[in-house]
Amino acid sequence: MALKLPFVPPKPPPMEKMKKDITQSEAWKSIFRHSYQDNQRNRALQIVDNVFLHLHPVRVPRHATNYSFTWGMGGITFLLFIHLTVTGIILMFWYRPTEAFAFQDMKALMNDVAFGPLLRNLHRWAAHSMVITVMLHMFRVFLTGSYKPPRQFNWGVGVILLLLTFLLSFTGYLLPWDQLSIWAVTVGTNMARSVPLQGSEGPFSNYLGLRPDNDIRFILLGGTQVGEPTLLRFYVGHCIFLPFIAATLMAVHFWRVRKDGGISGPVMNTKASEGAKYIAEKMATKRIAQIKGAPANGNGTAAPVKAPAAPKPAAAPVTAAPSAGAAPAPPPTAGGAKAPPPWLKK
Amino acid sequence: MSDALHNFWLILSKPDNVPIVLMIILVVFYCWLAYKQARRNDRLGIFEATQSDKVQVWPYLVKIEFLVTIIVLIVLTVWAITINAPLEEAANPTLTPNPSKAPWYFLGLQEMLVYFDPWIAGVMLPTFIIVGLILVPYVDPNPKGNGYYTFKERPFAIATFAIGFLILWVLLIVLGTFMRGPGWYYFWPWEFWDTHRVVALTNIDIWEGLFGIPSKNVDGSFNLLQVALGGILVIGFLVALPMWIWKKYKEKSPVLRQMGALKFGMTAVLFLMMAGLPIKMFLRLAFNIKYIWVFGIGHDLFFNI
Numbered sequence: 317m318a319l320k321l322p323f324v325p326p327k328p329p330p331m332e333k334m335k336k337d338i339t340q341s342e343a344w345k346s347i348f349r350h351s352y353q354d355n356q357r358n359r360a361l362q363i364v365d366n367v368f369l370h371l372h373p374v375r376v377p378r379h380a381t382n383y384s385f386t387w388g389m390g391g392i393t394f395l396l397f398i399h400l401t402v403t404g405i406i407l408m409f410w411y412r413p414t415e416a417f418a419f420q421d422m423k424a425l426m427n428d429v430a431f432g433p434l435l436r437n438l439h440r441w442a443a444h445s446m447v448i449t450v451m452l453h454m455f456r457v458f459l460t461g462s463y464k465p466p467r468q469f470n471w472g473v474g475v476i477l478l479l480l481t482f483l484l485s486f487t488g489y490l491l492p493w494d495q496l497s498i499w500a501v502t503v504g505t506n507m508a509r510s511v512p513l514q515g516s517e518g519p520f521s522n523y524l525g526l527r528p529d530n531d532i533r534f535i536l537l538g539g540t541q542v543g544e545p546t547l548l549r550f551y552v553g554h555c556i557f558l559p560f561i562a563a564t565l566m567a568v569h570f571w572r573v574r575k576d577g578g579i580s581g582p583v584m585n586t587k588a589s590e591g592a593k594y595i596a597e598k599m600a601t602k603r604i605a606q607i608k609g610a611p612a613n614g615n616g617t618a619a620p621v622k623a624p625a626a627p628k629p630a631a632a633p634v635t636a637a638p639s640a641g642a643a644p645a646p647p648p649t650a651g652g653a654k655a656p657p658p659w660l661k662k
Numbered sequence: 663m664s665d666a667l668h669n670f671w672l673i674l675s676k677p678d679n680v681p682i683v684l685m686i687i688l689v690v691f692y693c694w695l696a697y698k699q700a701r702r703n704d705r706l707g708i709f710e711a712t713q714s715d716k717v718q719v720w721p722y723l724v725k726i727e728f729l730v731t732i733i734v735l736i737v738l739t740v741w742a743i744t745i746n747a748p749l750e751e752a753a754n755p756t757l758t759p760n761p762s763k764a765p766w767y768f769l770g771l772q773e774m775l776v777y778f779d780p781w782i783a784g785v786m787l788p789t790f791i792i793v794g795l796i797l798v799p800y801v802d803p804n805p806k807g808n809g810y811y812t813f814k815e816r817p818f819a820i821a822t823f824a825i826g827f828l829i830l831w832v833l834l835i836v837l838g839t840f841m842r843g844p845g846w847y848y849f850w851p852w853e854f855w856d857t858h859r860v861v862a863l864t865n866i867d868i869w870e871g872l873f874g875i876p877s878k879n880v881d882g883s884f885n886l887l888q889v890a891l892g893g894i895l896v897i898g899f900l901v902a903l904p905m906w907i908w909k910k911y912k913e914k915s916p917v918l919r920q921m922g923a924l925k926f927g928m929t930a931v932l933f934l935m936m937a938g939l940p941i942k943m944f945l946r947l948a949f950n951i952k953y954i955w956v957f958g959i960g961h962d963l964f965f966n967i
Contacts, residue, residue, distance in 0.1 A: 356718070359718045359719075359720045359721070360718070360720075362720040363719050363720050363724075369719075369720070369724065372719045372723065372724075373719060374718065374719060375716040375717065375718050375719060376716060376717060376719055376722075376723055377715060377716055377717075378715050378716065378717050380717075380723060381717060381722045381723050381726055383726065384695055384698075384699060385699070385811075387692060387695070388726070388727075388730050391727060391730065392730060392734055395730075395731055395734060396734070399735070399738070419752045419753065422749055423749070426746070426749055433746055433747075434739075434742050434743065436747050437741070437742035437743075437745065437746060437747050438738055438739070438742040440747040441681070441738055441741045441742055441745075441747070442738055444678075444681035444766075445681065445684075445734075445738070447681075447767050448681060448684065448685045448688060451685075451827075451831075452688060452689070452692055455689075455692070455823075455827055456692070456696070458798075458819075458823045458827075459696050459700070459811055459820065459823075460807075460808075460809055460810060460811055461806075461807040461808045461809065461810075461812075461816065461819075462808070462809060463798060463799040463802075464799060464802065464804075464805065464807075464808040465799070465805075465808075467799070468799035468800060471796070471798065471799050472796040472799075475792060475795045475796050476796075478795075479792060482767060482768070485765065485767065486765055486768070489765050492749055493752070493753045494748075494749055494750040494751060494752060494753055495750040495751045495752075495753060495754060495757070495759055496678075496748055496750045497753070498753040498755065499758065499759055499762045499763075500762075500763060500764050500765050502762065503762050503763065503764045503772065504764045504765065504768060506780075506784075507771075507780060507784035507785060509780070510779075510780035510781035510784055510785050511781070511785050512781060512785065512786075515781075515785075517780070517781075517962075518781050518785070518962075519781055519962055519963040519964070520962060520963060521962055522960070522962045523960070523962075541755060542755070543755070580808060580809035581808070581809020581810050
């Protein structure tokens with residue numbers, strides 16, 4: 317006679333219950349569109365359902381996660397661009413692009429503003445780093461031949477983005493309005509004097525009546541030397557015009573990376589995979605030979621894997637069959653199989 | 663000696679020169695990384711990626727991106743805390759510093775001004791660099807080496823780009839930053855940057871140096887013999903040489919036939935222009951050659967090359 321106890325359902329622990337209440341709530345479900353349980357579907361949704369991550373495909377070739385192959389320079393460049401945008405926007409609160417205030421504001425930023433030096437240093441070093449990473453990105457893309465079809469157009473977009481990076485850095489160089497900046501920009505913009513047909517010292521300038529006060533350098537600087545109008549031009553160019561073009565072209569660049577088939581390249585060959593291929597080939601040869609009732613013979617290893625089930629219809633000798641062709645088969649080698657690749661030799 | 667090296671250390675550790683030191687380290691490291699992989703691929707070969715050999719971006723790629731983001735931001739923050747961005751005296755248009763240098767990434771271009779006139783070195787050559795880079799995919803006839811490191815399968819392309827990037831861009835930036843002192847004179851690391859250095863102008867035009875043929879007559883007009891010799895050399899180099907190569911090898915070389923005359927011509931001219939820079943640098947540094955062709959049309963179109 318068994319004692320019958322009433323069934324009492326186990327009480328869920330309070331943490332579990334709270335978690336369930338939160339993750340089952342309407343608000344939570346409206347924000348997170350899928351659970352975080354680790355399965356293929358959720359991993360895919362993690363990428364597809366996120367506006368930032370959906371730049372990526374859901375799956376990539378294995379070598380796209382190999383840092384030695386990718387160098388990550390394109391991604392770091394993009395990261396630095398975002399970083400520069402954020403620090404740049406904060407810097408704009410502390411800076412006025414006029415002759416009277418520009419340098420004073422820099423002094424104040426370096427001496428009076430809380431975290432001012434950190435902010436400015438972050439912006440400047442990130443800018444220099446971006447020039448380096450964008451150059452290395454181009455170097456990597458060239459070395460892996462990734463500009464080849466179908467990616468020719470995207471390489472061209474990349475070259476323009478490289479140029480824009482230089483211009484962004486160059487325009488920003490003027491803004492501190494110290495000796496370093498105005499003379500560096502003076503040296504740089506002096507080149508505009510020599511532009512053929514457009515600069516006052518370039519070829520054909522005399523025929524066209526070009527003077528320092530009506531040539532292309534004048535348009536660039538807003539004067540005959542680097543002055544207040546130059547500062548305003550470079551400021552607007554640095555903060556709005558060039559970033560706008562760069563961001564637009566970046567969108568094109570990233571979109572084309574996806575449309576052109578993602579990251580370039582076949583999988584790198586390894587010792588292991590090469591060895592496995594060799595062994596598979598050897599086994600296939602052996603099997604063919606067994607089917608045909610002849611001893612495994614090295615001669616047939618020429619192309620056994622590709623055409624295993626296609627014996628020659630003609631009455632050629634079995635040993636010579638797989639080598640096909642009109643030429644007589646070379647005599648079987650002593651050891652039987654093809655000489656193993658060097659890395660498999662003891 | 664030690665004072666001078668101290669002087670070099672001051673230049674090396676100037677806040678704005680730190681990125682260049684960083685660039686040198688990174689370029690050397692990544693060259694080694696690329697070389698290692700290229701050598702491996704050239705020895706062992708490669709095979710095509712299969713559709714099944716894919717990994718999910720979450721977490722395998724996002725994880726790496728996250729890690730790299732953190733590392734980059736940490737490096738930047740430490741850098742920003744330890745080294746202050748430079749802020750010199752207030753801008754003064756009446757006080758020119760010596761040397762006056764462009765931002766560091768343009769110092770390779772500024773270095774070219776030593777060897778060519780501004781409209782060539784400062785305008786045409788940079789334009790050709792940009793145009794040439796954009797044209798690269800359209801003129802490269804080699805279908806191999808797409809998506810993996812290799813040297814054996816495209817030795818010409820890799821060698822050309824490596825020389826262009828590593829020597830004509832990165833090395834010239836490094837020299838322009840660390841070795842070019844007041845007056846844009848060349849200073850060795852152990853030499854003090856003397857603002858008052860005087861260097862005798864001993865440069866000479868090539869035909870005067872070789873055969874005593876001056877570039878200009880006494881009355882200031884061009885010496886026609888020099889114009890002819892220089893023109894033959896320069897136009898021969900940039901126009902006749904590619905045409906000769908095309909004539910001689912178009913039958914034999916499948917590469918040339920595949921490229922066609924137009925693509926080959928563009929490639930050859932751009933390549934020879936690029937090669938012209940180290941040639942002119944060598945002539946100047948080794949033999950003090952100033953120009954190899956001094957010629958002008960009218961008042962202001964000058965081919966001082």
